[in-house]
Amino acid sequence: MAKKGDLGRIWDYTVNTQVWRSIMRHGYPxxxxxxxxxxxxxxxxxxxxxxxxxxxxxxxxTWCMGGITFFLFLELxxxxxxxxxxxxxxxxxAYNDIVFLRSDVPLGIMRELHRWGAHAMVISVWLHMMRVFxxxxxxxxxxxxxxxxxxxxVLTLLLSFTGYLLPWDQLxxxxxxxxxxxxxxTPFVGHEGPGASAIVLPTEGGAISVIxxxxxxxxxxxxxxxxxxxxxxxxxxxxxxxxxLIVAFLVALHFWRVRKDGGISGPL
Amino acid sequence: MEAAKEFLNNLxxxxxxxxxxxxxxxxxxxxxxxxxxxxxxxxxxGLGVGAFLVSLPDPNFRAIVTKPDNVPIVALIFILGFFLxxxxxxxxxxxxxxxxGLPPREAEEANxxxxxxxxxxxxxxxxxxILSVVLIVWSIYLKAPxxxxxxxxxxxxxxxxxxxxxxxQEMLVYFDPWIAGVVLPGMIISGLILVxxxxxxxxxxxxxxxxxxxxxxxxxLFGFCVLWVMLIIMGTFLRGPNWNFFxxxxxWDSHKLESLSNVNLSEYFWVHxxxxxxxxEWFMRELPGIFLVSVYLFAGPAxxxxxxxxxRMYQEIGFLRYGLVMVHLLPMAAMVIKMILRWTINLKYVIxxxxxxxxx
Numbered sequence: 001m002a003k004k005g006d007l008g009r010i011w012d013y014t015v016n017t018q019v020w021r022s023i024m025r026h027g028y029p030x031x032x033x034x035x036x037x038x039x040x041x042x043x044x045x046x047x048x049x050x051x052x053x054x055x056x057x058x059x060x061x062t063w064c065m066g067g068i069t070f071f072l073f074l075e076l077x078x079x080x081x082x083x084x085x086x087x088x089x090x091x092x093x094a095y096n097d098i099v100f101l102r103s104d105v106p107l108g109i110m111r112e113l114h115r116w117g118a119h120a121m122v123i124s125v126w127l128h129m130m131r132v133f134x135x136x137x138x139x140x141x142x143x144x145x146x147x148x149x150x151x152x153x154v155l156t157l158l159l160s161f162t163g164y165l166l167p168w169d170q171l172x173x174x175x176x177x178x179x180x181x182x183x184x185x186t187p188f189v190g191h192e193g194p195g196a197s198a199i200v201l202p203t204e205g206g207a208i209s210v211i212x213x214x215x216x217x218x219x220x221x222x223x224x225x226x227x228x229x230x231x232x233x234x235x236x237x238x239x240x241x242x243x244x245l246i247v248a249f250l251v252a253l254h255f256w257r258v259r260k261d262g263g264i265s266g267p268l
Numbered sequence: 269m270e271a272a273k274e275f276l277n278n279l280x281x282x283x284x285x286x287x288x289x290x291x292x293x294x295x296x297x298x299x300x301x302x303x304x305x306x307x308x309x310x311x312x313x314g315l316g317v318g319a320f321l322v323s324l325p326d327p328n329f330r331a332i333v334t335k336p337d338n339v340p341i342v343a344l345i346f347i348l349g350f351f352l353x354x355x356x357x358x359x360x361x362x363x364x365x366x367x368x369g370l371p372p373r374e375a376e377e378a379n380x381x382x383x384x385x386x387x388x389x390x391x392x393x394x395x396x397x398i399l400s401v402v403l404i405v406w407s408i409y410l411k412a413p414x415x416x417x418x419x420x421x422x423x424x425x426x427x428x429x430x431x432x433x434x435x436x437q438e439m440l441v442y443f444d445p446w447i448a449g450v451v452l453p454g455m456i457i458s459g460l461i462l463v464x465x466x467x468x469x470x471x472x473x474x475x476x477x478x479x480x481x482x483x484x485x486x487x488x489l490f491g492f493c494v495l496w497v498m499l500i501i502m503g504t505f506l507r508g509p510n511w512n513f514f515x516x517x518x519x520w521d522s523h524k525l526e527s528l529s530n531v532n533l534s535e536y537f538w539v540h541x542x543x544x545x546x547x548x549e550w551f552m553r554e555l556p557g558i559f560l561v562s563v564y565l566f567a568g569p570a571x572x573x574x575x576x577x578x579x580r581m582y583q584e585i586g587f588l589r590y591g592l593v594m595v596h597l598l599p600m601a602a603m604v605i606k607m608i609l610r611w612t613i614n615l616k617y618v619i620x621x622x623x624x625x626x627x628x
Contacts, residue, residue, distance in 0.1 A: 035385040048388060054380035055474070057387055060358065061374060063351065064395045071396055075403065095417045102414060112407030119340035120403070122432050126492070127351055133463075133488050134355045136472040136481065143464035150460045157432055164430050171337075173418035178429040178437065182449020185625070193446050194626040226420060267375040267474040 047255050049263055056264030061135065065128035069156075070251065072121040077244065079114040087166070089236035091229035094168035118160050125156045137265035145257040148250055155247050162239035168232060176235075177227050183218040191216040273326065277515030283611045285506065285513075289498045290604070296352075297486055300478055301364070304357040316349065326517045332505050336413045341431055341504050348497060352489075358476035359485075372475035425509045425522055434503025435496050441511065442606045444617075444627045452599065456491075459596035463488075466589045483581065487597070495603060530616035533557045550621050557619035561628060564602070569594040 004012070014020055015027070026037035036050045055061060086105065087097045101111055129149065132138060138146035165176045188195040191212050200207035213225050223230030258264065296303065303309065320342075323329045333342050362372040429437045439448035463484075471480040478485050508514040509522035531540075537556040538546045547553045569590070572578045582590045609615040619628040 029385050032383065035383045038385045039389075045385070045389065048384045050384060051381045052384055052388060054377035054382050055374040057382065057391065058374075058377070059391070060354065063354075064391070067392055067395060068399060071399060075400075091418075098414055102411075109404070109407040112410065112412045113403055115412040116340070116406050116410070117403055119337075123340065123344055123347065127347070129460075130351065130488075130492060131355070134359070134476055134485060135474060136477075136484075137474065138464040139467065139470075139473040140464070146464050147461045150457060153460075154457055160432065161430055167414060168418045169415040170418060170422070170424055171413070171415045173420070174424050174427045175430050178427050179433055182436075182440075182445045185445035186450045187446055190446070190450075192625055193450070194624055197624065227418075228420070265474045266378040267372055 047259075049259060052263055053266045055266045062264065063127065063131050065124055065131050069121060069124045069128050072117050072124060073247065073251070075117050076114060076121065079110045079117065080240065082110050083114055084240060089166065089232045091168065091232060094166065094232055098167045098169075114163075118163060121156060122160055125153050129153060132265075135265060139265075142257075142261045142265065145254060145261055148254050148257065152247065152250050152254060155243055155250070159239060159243045159247065162235040162243065165227070165232060165235045166239065173227055176231070180218055180221055180227070183221055184216065186217050189217040191218075273517040277518045280506070280513075280515045282502070282513050282607070285502060286498075286604075286607060289494055293490060293494050296356075297478070297482075297489070300356040301360040304353055304360050306357075309353045309357070312353075313349070316346065323516065328517050328519050332516075336410050337431065338504055339410060341501065344497065345501065348493065352493070355476055356478065359478040362475055362477050363479040366477070366479065372477065374475040378474065426507060426511055428503065428507075431500060431504055434507075435499035438499045438503050438507070439603065442603070442610050444625075446625070447628065452603070455596055455599055459600075462592055462596070466585060466593050468585045468589070483577075487600075491600060495600065530610070530614045532617045532620045533560070533615060534620060536613075536615075550623055554619050554621055557617070557628070561618055565598060568598055 015024070025041045026034045029035040029038040039045045039048050039050050083101070086101050088094065098111070101108055132146065132149065161176070161179060164179075165172045184190045184192040185194075187193045188199065189211060190196060193211075193216075196211040196216070197209065199210045201210055213219065219225060221231075221234070222228070223234050303312065320333075324333075332338060358373070362374075365372060428434065436448055436453060439452060442448075443452070467481075467484050469481050469484065471477070472484075505516065506513055508518075508520035509524070512524050512526055514520055514524075533556060534546060534553050538544055538553070551558075572594075573582055581593075585593070606615075606618075617627045619626065621627065
């Protein structure tokens with residue numbers, strides 16, 4: 001063994017201090033034992049198993065797409081949090097706050113990171129689904145986790161859709177108007193949907209329709225008959241709190257089930 | 269050059285676009301062992317990039333593909349092409365091995381258990397670093413767009429849904445909102461969730477293959493590549509003002525007129541066919557349509573069983589699963605059928621019951 005230099009001695013001293021040893025419970029992961037401990041004793045890394053199939057490591061097999069999607073989710077959470085410092089979800093302020101973000105906030109690429117990251121996540125989640133399908137990875141025992149994945153895909157689209165409204169420009173308002181117009185036509189619960197006119201309250205003076213413009217599912221979604229101030233608040237709350245909480249829970253379930261169902265899929 | 273552009277503009281319409289897309293898709297699946305060879309695939313990539321670069325000087329083409337929000341969709345075309353190649357290439361290699369009696373490539377390493385630290389952890393780290401760089405560079409060079417402030421009094425033309433819903437918006441042309449906006453997306457979700465419970469094929473788990481599960485892979489890729497992504501591309505780049513179809517080099521003229529004279533099936537049947545007035549009562553009036561839709565939905569699955577491959581599938585998965593597959597497969601096919609009927613005979617609705625907002 002080569003004689004240790006000053007740096008080596010400083011390193012040895014540091015890793016033997018009480019502070020270091022209280023944080024790191026094991027030595028540098030260069031032995032199989034320490035490598036196992038590195039995964040086991042770290043909150044983030046212990047999402048992983050200690051050992052895995054070599055075939056599941058191959059980028060040509062997984063495309064790393066699930067990991068990319070998760071990374072983008074984290075990236076969007078962080079940039080989204082920073083954007084929340086500058087943004088007020090009201091019809092008066094929303095647009096001006098974005099203009100301010102664009103023109104006056106130094107080194108401002110947070111909005112860009114958030115927008116392009118969101119587009120990228122929609123694409124990566126589709127590609128992850130494509131990869132899982134093409135490798136037959138949904139087959140038993142992973143049927144349930146595939147279903148969780150489908151729900152996560154839908155939530156990704158809903159997250160993107162609710163975020164679409166927040167800049168409160170023409171693109172945002174009309175894209176959401178077009179997107180939510182379809183909700184009018186939901187069978188039974190949309191006022192232009194089939195069956196809605198059949199839902200009536202019979203009274204002595206005649207039948208009163210229950211499902212109308214100001215009571216149907218679209219009204220509940222928008223908080224009004226048109227995309228307006230209440231819609232911004234609703235979409236903001238769903239975008240920043242509601243959906244991320246559900247996604248975080250389901251992602252945890254998704255990862256946990258990957259482990260419980262035998263790790264990354266491979267041939268039997 | 270201009271003549272070529274003019275020719276392409278005139279050639280492209282929804283019919284040619286969709287039929288060409290479907291045909292290309294079928295050819296792509298049938299010849300997957302040929303075109304995925306690296307040299308062939310590289311030539312295809314060159315062709316795609318070349319066509320894109322040659323088109324770029326055209327002002328109309330450039331205006332639409334360089335719109336900041338459209339950049340990811342242009343990227344999606346190339347990215348999807350790349351991953352289609354990558355997955356089908358591996359499927360081709362595996363299928364050849366399986367024919368020779370060898371296990372798939374993935375099986376050779378499946379029992380090789382390796383430590384997650386350092387291999388996977390470093391792979392993830394490298395992936396994160398590369399992705400961060402890509403996102404930061406992308407964000408520095410391409411500003412996030414911001415249009416005029418929201419104005420409820422000024423409807424933009426065209427008004428488009430967010431890009432990932434444009435396939436559904438395209439369906440609005442052919443179906444009423446309750447089908448295009450509610451039933452179809454609902455069925456996409458329920459169909460996807462049901463996939464593992466309906467697919468009883470034990471082969472093809474954990475490795476790429478096409479030969480061992482042609483129906484599953486073919487159906488999925490058709491739904492994803494053709495019905496989802498191709499319609500998004502059409503909705504983004506080729507649908508302009510008034511949701512009219514524009515060629516890739518055509519200026520978006522909001523005064524472009526397209527004759528719209530769509531006819532319901534009931535009118536075809538009673539007025540044009542039997543040369544008499546339409547019955548007053550809706551049930552009699554719509555009886556032909558109701559009959560056709562019932563035959564399609566109820567007799568269709570039974571008739572399909574006459575084909576030997578379908579019968580084999582039925583024997584494998586049983587009545588309930590077969591029913592569930594058909595419940596999702598028939599509406600999927602109906603999308604294409606309704607599109608073609610609209611373009612060829614201007615069919616508006618097969619069943620038209622405005623009394624109950626029930627139109628198909």
